[in-house]
Amino acid sequence: MKVFILTDLEGPAGINGRGDSPVGNTTLNRPTAEQALVNEVNAVCEGLVAAGAEEIVVLDGHGGSNSIDIMKLHPKASLMQIGNSMPVVNLDSTYDAFIQIGAHSMEHTDGYMCHTFNSHAVQELRLNGELIGEIGISSYLAAYFGVPTIMVSGDDTACHEARALLGDNLEVVPTKSSINRYSTVNYPVQEVYRNLRETAERALRKLSEFKCLEMPEYCKLTSRFMCPNQANAGEKLGFERLDEFTIMYQSDDFADVWAQRLGWAPGVHKKKYNLTPEWKHPHSLAREAFKE
Secondary structure, three states: OOEEEEEEOOOOOOOEEOOOOOOOOOEEOHHHHHHHHHHHHHHHHHHHOOOOEEEEEEEEEEOOOOOHHHHOOOOOEEEOOOOOOOOOOOOOOOOOEEEEEEEEOOOOOOOOOOOOOOOOEEEEEEOOOEEOOOOHHHHHHHHHOOOEEEEOOOOEHHEEEEEEEHOOOOOEEEEEEEEEEOOOEEEOHHHHHEEEEEEEHHHHHHHOOOOOOOOOOOOOEEEEEOOOHHHHHHHHHHHOEEEOEEEEHHHHHHOHHHHOOOOOOHHHHHHOOOOOOOOOOOOHHHHHHHHO
16 A cells, blocks of 8 residues: 655644744744654554555655655655645555645634644635635645545644544544644643554554545635735736735636646646646656666
């Protein structure tokens, strides 16, 4: 079995964060935070290997993709690091399961270090009228290729958000209890690691019980920004501006509408990467060539 793990840095136990301006987030104890993240990822990898995972790919999904020291990563895990020219989806239909580690809740919650992709710019995202955050967008991108999300870890608010979208069958591991955006009670880390190992093993063993999110027939994605000038770029590219703060992107293809939100003109991303459910990334092809 082949598993894809997406990480973020706000969700592990032990992360200390504050506002870095009237809005926004910053991680204060970065070395400790990065060690906490890799410890939690390694615990998940241990559980996955025990359940029969043959290949694990970890995408360092925080900021500049610079949060995981490969020298400390589990020996069975490959590390994917991304730049600004990569496709907007980083897994494909060759994977059996998708896991999110270190997640945080969306803006408009009381979750620890809550935000939606950009803590200095985005008030909210809505997919067909419903609020959606990073957990939801990532789960839809996995579902686009028929890969179910089987496990999410992060603060209690993030875990609640994940189950509200993906159902009570989703395996979750709370790592801390949120008080507000910059205050939390971290759970004992050894207990967290044990829960991560056991939950990852249990989730993969019951893989057949998980279902993918159903893809919308048509996608209207609205992004409401914090300042009117932040909506100017989208309007200049031809996307519909609903008011001073809000841009709307539309497509009958989820990956395409998300690519639009990230700056691609409609249809261009899908054409460039020949995006179909059978599509493979260059890194997958490289691994196959290496094995030969």
